[in-house]
Amino acid sequence: MAATLAPHSVEDVLELLRSRGGRVTTSRRVLLAALFEGGPHRTAEELAGEVQAQLTDVHLSTIYRNLDELERLGVIVHSHLGHGPATYHLASETHGHLVCEQCGTMLEVPEELFAALVRAARATYGFVVDARHFAVVGRCSACAALPARARGDVPAASRAEVSGSL
Amino acid sequence: MAATLAPHSVEDVLELLRSRGGRVTTSRRVLLAALFEGGPHRTAEELAGEVQAQLTDVHLSTIYRNLDELERLGVIVHSHLGHGPATYHLASETHGHLVCEQCGTMLEVPEELFAALVRAARATYGFVVDARHFAVVGRCSACAALPARARGDVPAASRAEVSGSL
DNA sequence: CACACTAATGCGAATGGCCCGCAACAGCGG
C-alpha cells in the first residue's frame, strides 16, 4: 500500500515530494534522473558519483538524506546484497536477489520465487515478508558443484567481485 | 571433511582445530564454552563480554578472529539480522530468521519454512540457498496490522529491542 | 624436557558505510 506510489516519472516524484511539503532541489532532480535512467543495484556511493558528474558539489550525506527521503515516500527501496554496501533501486523494479557467498555472483529473481515462503510465513506467523530487502545467500550453480567445503581453502577473496559480470 | 562437522562438544571442536594445524588457546576454549552454553544470536561484542568475564585480557579483535576461524571450520555460523551487528551461533542450532523492520522483533523459524524456496531456487537456477545467513525482513503480525504508512512516523528507534521478548 | 617454528594474541589504528549537528542557503507561498 502505501498506496502503490511505485511507478513514477521524475516529475511525478517531484510533485509528490512537493505535495508532502518537501522541496524540489536540483540535487534531488539529478538523483532521481540517475535512479530512473541507470540500472538497478547502485550503491549510495555510485549514485553520488553519477550525481556529482553533473552537480559537482553534492555531498554524500545529501545523497543519503535524499535516498532516505525517497524511500520514505515509497519511491525507492534499498536492499542488502551480501556483506557490502546497500543498493538502491526503484520500488517498481522490485525483485529478489540470490547472492553466491563464494564467488559473489548475484542473480535477480522474480518475486514469485518467494511466493511459497511469503504464503507460509503469513499463514504460520502472520508475518508479512518483504523478500527484497535482504538477499538470500547461498552458492550459485558453479560454486555448488565444487567440493563442498572448499571454503576453508578459498578465503573471501571473492568479495571484491560482487555481482560478477552483471 | 566437508562433512557435517556441526554438532560438537567443546573438546571435539578443539580437537578438530588441532587436527587442522590450529592451536588450542585459553581464549578459544572460553569462547567455545560461551557459544555452547549461552543462547543463540549473540553478537561478537556480547560474546567478547562473556569471554572477558573470565579472561579479562581478551581483545575484541581476537574474538573476531576466533569467530572467523570457527566459522571456517563449520562449527558456527553468523547471520545478519536487520541492520545491526551480525550474530553468531552454533551451526547445529541452525534456523531461519524473520525480522520485523518496524518493531525489530525477531522470530526464529524452522528451516522447513524455506523448503519451497530452496527447492525452487535449486530447480530453476541451480542455486543452493543458505536460508540462515541473512534474515528475511518484513512486518510482524502486529505491525502488519497497523496503517501501512506509519513507517514515516516511526523512525528506526526499534533496533534497540531486536529480538523482542523471545 | 628444552627448542624452534609458527600460530595466536594484544594493541592501536584504520577502514567502510552511514548518520549527525550546525550554520549557510534556497525553494515556495504569500
Place this chain on the structure above:
DNA sequence: CCGCTGTTGCGGGCCATTCGCATTAGTGTG
C-alpha cells in the same frame, strides 16, 4: 520581494569489523 522552513555542505562521529606488527605461547620433535 520576504520570510519561513526545508535542504545542503561540511566536518566530524559512530559502529562493526579488519589489519599490521611486535610479542607471546601452543606443539611436535629431538
